[in-house]
Amino acid sequence: MGKNIRRIVLAPLILLFIVFISTFAILFSGSNHSSEPDTGNVETTLTVEEVAQKGGISKERAQDVLAIFNHLMSKENITLEAAAGFLAIGERESGFDPKAVNSGGGVAGYFQWSGWSSKVNGDRWANAPERKLDSKTELALLSKELNGSYSKVKTYLQSAKDSGEAALYISEHYEGVALSDGQTKADQLKKDANKWESVFKDSLKKSGTSQGSSGPVADSYDFPNGYQGKLKYGQPSAKVMTTMGANTYPVGQCTWYVANRLQETGITTDSAVYNYLGDGQDWVSSLVARGWKQVSSPKEGAVMSTAGGVDGTIASYGHVAFVEHVNADGSFLISECNYKGVQNKVHYRVLHMQSGYSFAVAK
Template identity: 30%
Template sequence: MKKRLLTVLVTGTVLSLGALAPSVNAQDFDSQIETVNSSIANINEKKSAVNSTIDTLAKELSDVQTKIDTTQAKKAEVQEQIETLKAEIAKLEKVIAERNSRLEEQARSVQTNGARSYLDFLLNAESLSDAVSRIGVVMDLMSANRELMQQQAEDKKQVESKEEAQQEKLAEQEAAEKELASLQTELNDTFSKNKVLLANLSQEELAEITKRDGLVAEKEAFQKRLAEEKAKADAEAARIAEESRQALAAQATQATQTVATATAYQAPAASTTSESTTSTSTSTSSSNATPAATTQTSSYTYTTGGGFPAVDPSFRASLNGGYFGQCTYYVFNRMAQVGTPIGHSMMGNANEWPSYARSYGYSVSRTPAAGTAMVFQSGIGGSHPTYGHVAFVESVNADGSVYISEMNFVGLNVISYRTIPASVAAQCEYIHF
């Protein structure tokens, strides 16, 4: 009868607390998903900025290419002009050569005949008028020679000037082309770097999207598993409630007396876990060191010890980083209830608590102390081989054994009490919040 009545009470508590689990964990998952979404939004902003830069660079590259094409066209025109000028220069050089030949002939003639040639030409005039005419001819000849020599000099100067002008134009076009090519290379390099940056941002975005999808899937799986567990608990509660209702109708007085003297949430005697076995074997030997007072409130039996307030299963810490019904969830609540709340929601799995606590500046030691969080590393004292276990130290006995309250050692969301022997307690770590 004791077992059946106690099971009904425990099941009722599990169901009442279990109703909170989906919203609590949904908020936790939603918070993580929102963080990832913020990261994705930030990456998209960076991608937008990089795309804008790439568009600007593409336009600049197009403009530079247009200028290069224009410069090359002008360079081609100058080269065509140079080719035309070369033809003109060839003609001028031919004319100059012919003039030089005639001037040389005249010079040789003058050198051979001397100045007397012109004098004989004048003295052989038949009359005065003929002499005047011959003087005019000589003057015209001398003037023509002077003009020929002046034209010769001007033509040479013109050829040199045209060559110089065209070479300057060609040099200008080549310099402009070189400068534009350098600018084009620089823009192409910047363009390529931004393309690489955009690709890296896209990879980061894909990784964050994958992470978010994983969180969504994990949230859905957790809620599904919780719903299945709740359905099983509902069915079991209904069966036990019916059996207990029939038994209580005949033995109401006996049931009340039995509950008033029962020790709440002890591990079942048939349990095969190493932690349960230790609890059973050591609770009896240490019972005289720390007697546990019991109180009955609202159909829920709980034990007090170590001078702390009695465990209130309905108490909720304002900041809780543990999953509902787990050992971490309970310690967050118990610490807040006794007036030393944990100030950080991120504490990890039970076996990670000492590392997180040290990083937050909390004191962690190997010395048991009442009011501390007791951390069992993986496999110690029957704890989970992967995640470990954490409990609240209600009191420390004179022989070094430790009396604790805990959750999820007997079952999910079940609060139970044990006395841990000194040999096991010495292997644990104690966090002072």
């Protein structure tokens, strides 16, 4: 009987506990959805050409501006005003040139980090993944600092509401340039911050959605359904994964695939012309030497070279891909082979412009 009594006493207690937990979970879930808006994963819909025109800079530097801005908005989740302030700093420090070097101060890069050619001003370059002056490396360094020793700066930037004040804050607390220092150029800094805020205002969208102004997101070995019927040259067929014509590149390599794709699309009927173009990163320059035209932004049917080290490519080889479609916001779909070492499947990605990408089209 003792066991029966124990069961009778415990049963309602267990039931009450379950009800309490369920109610708590529902209430907690509801409060989370209503009180914490999802502000991350935001990017601009502006194209390279639009940023260049609105910002009064070259298309080459506009690519860097887009890379910096989209990184800050989508990866660091800071406000538009804070990102505009950061751009004002980048304009002051380097003119958005990732290869900018001030050997006198030992600093280099977008934001003139110390420790490049000397350590007279410290050694912040020691935190970079490698000693290389390119966009990917420098954005990785920026992220490491904002999520490490400069986390207080990031916290401020995630709630900043005034672009000019954000620029001054970044100058003082991230760049280390006192507001009283003539190098601060406070008035110009605030003016530039307001300019960049105006450039990107009303151009923001959530990234990572399956549909939208940028088209469907792709990073898959399956053809993205959202692009069905959109490709000028049609979807790559099974035969593109077999050696076509006089293609002499090693089977499964990115170079082998693009040579096949150029033949499948009819862009070339003389496949031998596209042999011996070098490694993936050499293709655009080699094609230009053979009569193709280099363009500053992606075009359908273009060959795209990726510089070695960019997007995780091998530094001495780089990569080459085929541009299948360009979206309204300037992002673009590529097809490729030998992505992450997979050599028996076509891979698809949607990319945004950044330093290290170059393009060539047949005349």
